[in-house]
Amino acid sequence: MAQPPVNAGIVAPGAPEPTPQRTMPSTVAQPAPPPTPTTVLDDLVDQFHDAAGAILASVDGFSIAQSSSMSDEASHPAMLAAAVGLAHQIVSMSGGEELRQLVVEHDRGLLLAWPIGSQRVLAVLAQHSIDQRRLHSFVHARTQVLIGAGS
Amino acid sequence: MSGQTFKILVTGPYAAGKTSMIQSVSQTQVVSTDVITSGEESEVKSHTTVAMDFGTYQVAGDDTRMLLFGTPGQARFRFMTNIMKGDVDIVAFVVDAEATATHAVAGVELRALLRDLRVPAVIAVNRCDDADAARQLARSLGALDGEAVVPCQLIDPDSGREVVVEILLTLLTAMESTKAEVA
Numbered sequence: 001m002a003q004p005p006v007n008a009g010i011v012a013p014g015a016p017e018p019t020p021q022r023t024m025p026s027t028v029a030q031p032a033p034p035p036t037p038t039t040v041l042d043d044l045v046d047q048f049h050d051a052a053g054a055i056l057a058s059v060d061g062f063s064i065a066q067s068s069s070m071s072d073e074a075s076h077p078a079m080l081a082a083a084v085g086l087a088h089q090i091v092s093m094s095g096g097e098e099l100r101q102l103v104v105e106h107d108r109g110l111l112l113a114w115p116i117g118s119q120r121v122l123a124v125l126a127q128h129s130i131d132q133r134r135l136h137s138f139v140h141a142r143t144q145v146l147i148g149a150g151s
Numbered sequence: 152m153s154g155q156t157f158k159i160l161v162t163g164p165y166a167a168g169k170t171s172m173i174q175s176v177s178q179t180q181v182v183s184t185d186v187i188t189s190g191e192e193s194e195v196k197s198h199t200t201v202a203m204d205f206g207t208y209q210v211a212g213d214d215t216r217m218l219l220f221g222t223p224g225q226a227r228f229r230f231m232t233n234i235m236k237g238d239v240d241i242v243a244f245v246v247d248a249e250a251t252a253t254h255a256v257a258g259v260e261l262r263a264l265l266r267d268l269r270v271p272a273v274i275a276v277n278r279c280d281d282a283d284a285a286r287q288l289a290r291s292l293g294a295l296d297g298e299a300v301v302p303c304q305l306i307d308p309d310s311g312r313e314v315v316v317e318i319l320l321t322l323l324t325a326m327e328s329t330k331a332e333v334a
Contacts, residue, residue: 059186060199061227078227082202085184119187 037065040142045069047138050130052109055123056116056146057081064120064148084113084121114139117147156216157322160236161204162264163245164253165224166195168277168305170204172245173221175311177206192225199223202231208315217315219243236264241322242272243314245305248279248288258292271325273299275314280304 035043041054045067053070057063057077066072087102104111110130113123122139124130139146161169174181184202192199204221220239222232242264246257265272274294276285285302294300301317303310 058189059201060188060192061201061225062189074227075230078201078225079230081186082184082223082228082231085186085201086203089182089184119189 035142035145037146037148038067040145041065041067044124044135044138048124048126048130048135050127051135052125052127054125055080057121057123059085059115059119059121070125080113080121080123084115087113116143120147122146154214156218157240158238159217159219159241159243159318160232160239160268161219161221161243161245162232162260163224163275164247164250164257164260165192165199166250167224167245167247167253167257168275168303169221169224169245170200171277171305172243172275172303172311172314173204173206173219175305175308176208176315177219178209179207181206199225201228203235210319215319217318232264236268239268239270241270241318241325242268243275243318244272245275245277246288246292247277248284248302254288254292262293271298271321273301273314273317273321275305276300276302277305 037056041056044054045051054067055063055070055076056065057080059081061078061081063072063074063077066076070076083104084099084102088099091097091099099115102111102113104113105128109125109127111123111125112130112132112135113121116122116139124135126135161173163169170183170185174183182203182205184200184204185198186201187193188195188197188199200221200223202223204219206219206221208217208219209215210217220235222228222235244257244261244264247253261272261274272294274285274289274292276288279285279288279302282300282302286300289298289300299317299321301314303314305311305314
């Protein structure tokens with residue numbers, strides 16, 4: 001364990017009393033603002049260099065949040081909602097019960113989309129090289145914020 | 152007409168009754184993409200179509216089949232109409248007689264769609280029992296004199312089937328006129 005310096009806080013005998021210093025009242029540290037869906041999506045793009053953007057939409061096609069790297073196109077959340085809505089049906093066709101992820105692979109990368117709770121969908125635009133396991137962990141840890149719990 | 156398969160585009164404004172119509176007449180399980188609504192739209196209804204509805208109808212004693220493709224009604228999903236409108240044989244345009252706020256835009260969309268597709272149309276005037284009132288509303292939307300208009304209550308399967316019968320009659324008329332032109 002680290003020891004404090006020997007003379008720390010001790011005044012040598014005969015030495016003048018230290019003059020009390022006028023100190024400014026220290027600034028009270030402000031608590032960090034609570035995360036919002038927008039800050040989560042910006043953090044995601046910051047932390048994953050292979051991610052170009054992220055968008056959170058309601059299941060009926062309205063924009064809820066997007067990373068700063070995404071343009072604000074009204075058709076994007078609508079397309080996302082339509083694709084995920086149809087993907088739910090394709091899951092039934094395939095004998096599944098629950099849609100976990102929708103992957104659209106194209107020549108320049110991936111679009112990964114998945115339901116967030118029952119009323120939201122998240123999409124991440126990424127390069128093929130993105131670490132999907134880490135991405136899922138990142139999103140999973142922030143699901144409550146993305147769901148909008150407490151907002 | 153026997154043995155043919157027809158593609159019907161069921162379209163119209165938000166909350167007009169398109170999904171109800173397909174659900175009420177389809178003889179196979181409807182492929183539905185209904186989700187919970189949010190915001191102001193949730194004040195109108197609790198669920199909405201986000202991609203498509205799909206149902207089928209086969210004429211009794213015949214192998215003529217109708218494939219019903221239902222679109223979402225909101226403008227933000229217009230791309231789905233553009234995807235589904237290819238090779239359509241007829242448009243079933245559903246409008247809610249009581250939702251007067253939707254009528255002006257519905258008229259513009261109806262005319263634009265029919266100019267684009269050049270196929271016959273049936274105007275299904277939902278929540279309306281009066282043929283004259285239905286016809287008047289359809290004309291105000293820009294429906295032409297020759298276009299079929301059906302007053303209906305699309306929560307009632309019988310009423311939905313009346314629309315389907317009108318669709319079949321309109322298709323038959325269109326085929327006969329095409330034959331006459333060729334001859």
